[in-house]
Amino acid sequence: MMDRTLAGRHALVTGAGSGIGAAIARRLASAEALVTLAGRRREPLEALAAEMGARDVFVLDGFDVTSPEAVASGLARARDAFGPVSILVNCAGEAPSASFEKTSLDMWNQVLSVDLTGVFNVTQAVLPDIKAYGAGARIINIASTAGLTGYAYVSAYCAAKHGVVGLTRALALELAKRGVTVNAVCPGFTDTPIIQRSIAEIIAKTGRSPDEALAEFVKVNPQGRLVQPEEVADCVLWLASPGASSINGQAIAIAGGEVMSG
Template identity: 80%
Template sequence: MSGSGTLDERHALVTGAGSGIGTAIARALAAEGARVTLAGRRRAPLEALAAELGENAFVADGFDVTDPATIARGLDAARAGFGPVSILINNAGEAPSAPFEKTSLDMWSHVIGTDLTGVFHVTQAVLPDLKTHGEGARIINIASTAGLIGYAYVSAYCAAKHGVVGLTRALALELAKKGVTVNAVCPGFTDTPIIERSIAAIAEKTGRTREAALAEFTKSNPQGRLIQPREVASTVLWLASPGAASITGQAIAVAGGEVMAG
């Protein structure tokens, strides 16, 4: 795939690329000509996606966003094939649920470490590449509407995603004169394996039908549906494009009208 897209020859790193939103983003970037490093901890889904995307995909498995050593190894291998990274997509994350009073310190630390500190680790590691590239370099953080409003029973996740939005805004100001834009995409409840597992768990614990359990997630969306991963990917693709050069420091909700800026 060459000479056919707006991102030809650009090297994009996508964390959490093995499923859901990460997979959709990787497909969208590759379709526009980007060379995509698929980063994640599990090799099998990354290899399956790489086989689909062809020569413009590189697998960085064992890539743990909480471990700077594995990040460094993955980046070194990716740069050897595709050169410096000019588009960074911080997508890796987890969202376990529990009432606040039953949220253990281990759970809290794990979620903050993965969803927030993981963004810190990967961004610091990639930043020299981005600053060298300059004009057109992109950092796009996949946050959540949980980074804009509150949700019950996911206090650690809400705290982490609010942190990602704050980090996005601070970095946007620091890097504005370097030509690097920094934005957050904030999906509402999205049709991913994580949500499917949550729906199944609710149905099992409460005896509700799958449809009734699904309604718990769609009721907050005025459109009455789950967001599709490709819709999030389309927003990311726009932010990565040359036409979004003046968009920085923004937290863009992809949520069917659930969250509206004042």
């Protein structure tokens, strides 16, 4: 049976060119949402759009979440294509690694600018659409288990993702009476290009085998594996659906039991 859960809804997905963002875009389109694929580089966005083979997909390149001007102009183009946004998925992010003492101020500022301030910039720009749509509108932030606990050598990333979770909870309360929900999805180590690059760096720096390098990431997951992007996307699709109307202000860990709340 065809899933028409989100038929006609305009969903804007940042960081849609690969990994989790691309998986989310596919899932939302499968529910017949009108999906704007937002990112900085056109090539991966066009490749994804061609793969999806959907006419109800708009490629929005040059979408730099750290620039309010780029966000505003890009959002105007997206609205021209599909109308006001009623589902926002903030997925753009980066995760460079360094010990705290070797984390430069430039690295710190860059990570917070993309991973935290980027969420602020895009959400604030889209908020008039979300509020106008009212009940049923969704803001879904892709955070990380690094927003729920700490990890060594990614202090800037942890700080930024903790900030995303805090922002999610505050905005959820502000919008609750409108029937708008705001939630964070917190994946553990996920099989994405970011992880593959990290594995390659471990191999290059330590001489470990690919299996040994992978083991560094899967050992924290009680299931002993990497999370798949599609698992994260399934959670996002559920949060975007009418059935999740009472789920608000939550930070949902997708991590095989690595992080538990309660």
